[in-house]
Amino acid sequence: MSDSKKSISNKCDAVSLEDEAIQSKYCPDDDDQHQRNDPKSGCPPLKLDVQEYYDINEDDLVDFETAEEFLLHFSRSGQIELVKKLLNLRNSKEIALNIDFKGQSKANFGWSSLHLATYFGHSEVVDLLLKNGADVDIQNEDGDTPLHKAAYTGRENIIHQLIQSNANVFIQNGEGLRAFDLAKTESIHQLLLAAEQSDIKRREKKFLSAARNGDLPTLKELLEDANSCIDINTMDSAGNTALHCAAYRGQNEIVIFLIKNGIDTTIKNKRGQLAANLASTVSLKQIIQKAHYSLITPKVVAALKIKSVNRFEGFLFKKGRFFGWRLVWAVLERGVFSFFSNRANAANGIQRQGIKYLENAIVEVVQQDRNVVGQNQFVFRIIFGDRSRALFLLPKCDSPELELQKWINAINDHICFGTNFIKQ
Incomplete structure (x- = not known):
């Protein structure tokens, strides 16, 4: 590399690399602003000292046109200092950079920087990307998340990092496989199995809490999510199902929703009580009892749901x-x-x-x-x-x-x- 100073100047229309004549469009069009962290007021000049690109040969640099492509390359090759520099410039709003950008070239098509850092085992880069808001559950063209790639390549330390960042262990790829299904070693199998069991408990706790508090959107989200693995008949430490919880809290709409979605009304808690026994009102008790004996009708459901109406x-x-x-x-x-x-x-x-x-x-x-x-x-x-x-x-x-x-x-x-x- 020559001794003359080479720099990337971020301007609103292009970034030029002196001596190399490389054009790099760092600034998005108006239509792309919602996809990138674009500075609020224009694109101020930026210079990066190319001498710091000591491991990047000139032929590689010629192919890159955007900040995202540099990030993909540095993440793939594990150049933590250069990744850090790009992210610092992004965070200070000196450049526009989409951290979840997916590659467009043949070598990395559909892969994010987190996919690449994970696959090639660069744990420091993974940690830096996660701390800067990278989507831990982002999927590539095959439906693989970074966790799939970590399991497939046997990166146990990175699996720990992803799980600690709340990676969804139940996401299936395009072949219907979870990260657990791609694990190469028994230790990774056990690690992912423990993570799945822990996540199920967390979701079940959230499900029961939503039933108690009348949070219908959360109940729907958990039950409708194919990756959620929620058993509608899950119980708390006292043996209460979500129906028990909704009944003793008087959550009429939740009771109706659970019944419509097939919750078992015959389950008794550890004190031998049915959900109907815990109902806070007579009408609610009747609804659950009728469901228990398969006598519930649309009219009965409607009667409980509509106690008052808005003009x-x-x-x-x-x-x-x-x-x-x-x-x-x-x-x-x-x-x-x-x-x-x-x-x-x-x-x-x-x-x-x-x-x-x-x-x-x-x-x-x-x-x-x-x-x-x-x-x-x-x-x-x-x-x-x-x-x-x-x-x-x-x-x-x-x-x-x-x-x-x-x-x-x-x-x-x-x-x-x-x-x-x-x-x-």
Whole structure:
């Protein structure tokens, strides 16, 4: 390498390597800003002393065009100081660098820097990447995570690092194999097996806690995750299932969700109690008992779920028998559907133009009405308890599918309320 100073200058359009005439686009386009850690205000000049690239020959450097490609190369070759320099520049916002960038060349296609550092056994680089926010569960084109690569290559020390960074030991690759399935030695098998068992316990604890606290999104996430390995009938130290936990905390919605997803209502805890025995209310106890005897019905589930409903209102076109479509301000409140000429009248409860009770009503989406001229419109029909019918049409809006679903959901909630509670 010549004695003349060589530098990479990070500018908004390119990075040049003096004496080598290498172009390196460090600064992303506007469309790429969400994928990179782009500095908040432009791309200030940056110079890296190429003399520090003492192990990189000039032929290798010529092929690199971006900061990400340098990071991939340095991670693969284990050059910790150069990886550290790039990450420091990234963290100080002097360059834009996506730490999870996946290689595009034939040699590393689809592999991240963490994949490469793991595969080639550079534990210091692995540690540095993880501390700087690299995705521990990132998958390459074959579905392998860094943990798969560590298991396959027998990197026991790196497996420890990845597990300590909360790597998901249950992720399957494109062939349906976990990291455990790729382990080369018995010691790694045992290490990954222990990690799997520990992770299962952690997830089960989280599952039971979500049931106690009414955290439905977490329950759904854990049960729907193919890599979660959650047994819905898992028990705590007292022998309580999630159904027991939800029952004694009065978590009605959680009870319904668990029953719908097949939880065993016959399980007794260590004190010989069924979940129904711990229910905090009579109605909740009845629901669990009916499920226990396979007598639960959609109506019973709906009755427990809808104890109160929110007011819902907005403009709709309502089709009349003689005058066609007419714009009304429609209001759903406590199982009653009312119609006004405008929002102000609805707010004051005056000059109501119509009222229908939703007890035992049915709502359904129908095909586009042929009498509606112009753009795509969305129509739904309500068949009321007295067997009368009414057609409604959404006004023009930006997201008609979403708006239609909001109306359908709200109407169904008020139907449940009107059917199950108005007369109680």
